[in-house]
Amino acid sequence: MNIIFACISPHPPIILPSVCSPEDRAQVKNTIDEMFRGIAKWIYENLGPETPWHISQFCGAISWKLQHIPDTPVETLEKGLKIGKEVGLKYVYMGNVPGHQAENTYCPKCGTLAINRVNYMIHRHDKEGKCPKCGGDLNLILK
Secondary structure: OOOOOOOOOOOOOOOOHHHOOHHHHHHHHHHHHHHHHHHHHHHHHHOOOOOOEEEEOOOHHHOOOOOOOOOOOHHHHHHHHHHHHHHOOOOEEEEOOOOOHHHOEEOOOOOOEEEEEEOOEEEEOOEOOEOOOOOOEOOOOOO
16 A cells, blocks of 8 residues: 555644743753654654655744744754654655755665655656666656
8 A cells, every 4th residue: 555645743842942041951852762763663663764854844934824834954854854863764754955965856765866855856866766877766656
C-alpha cells in the first residue's frame, strides 16, 4: 500500500521566551525534542521510512486571527528535521520556509538533489523516479 498523504497535528507548541524562566525553556525544549522523536518513530514504525514527513512553520503573517503570534523558529524546524533523519526517515521536509534546502528532495542513498522546490515551483532532476547520479529509487508515485 502506498501512503499518499499523512498528517499529524496539532502544531508544535509555540515558545514564548519572554514569559518563561530559563528552567521552563529547557523543559519546553526537551518536550519538543521528545515530541519530534515520538512522531518520527511512529511514522517509521507504522508507515515506513519512505513516508514523507512535512514539518511546517507556523507563520502569523499569513493567518487571519493569529497574526500576533510569532512564527515557529526555523531552528525548531531544523531540530525536527535532524531528529526525523536520525530515526531513519528518508524524506523529511520543512514547509513555509521559502528557499530553505529542506524543501527539496535528495537521494537517500547518495544525497544528490533530485527535486528542487521553491514555494510552489518544482524543478525535477530525477530520471523517472530514480536518482540522476546513482540511479537509486526515490519512491516517487508517478501515476
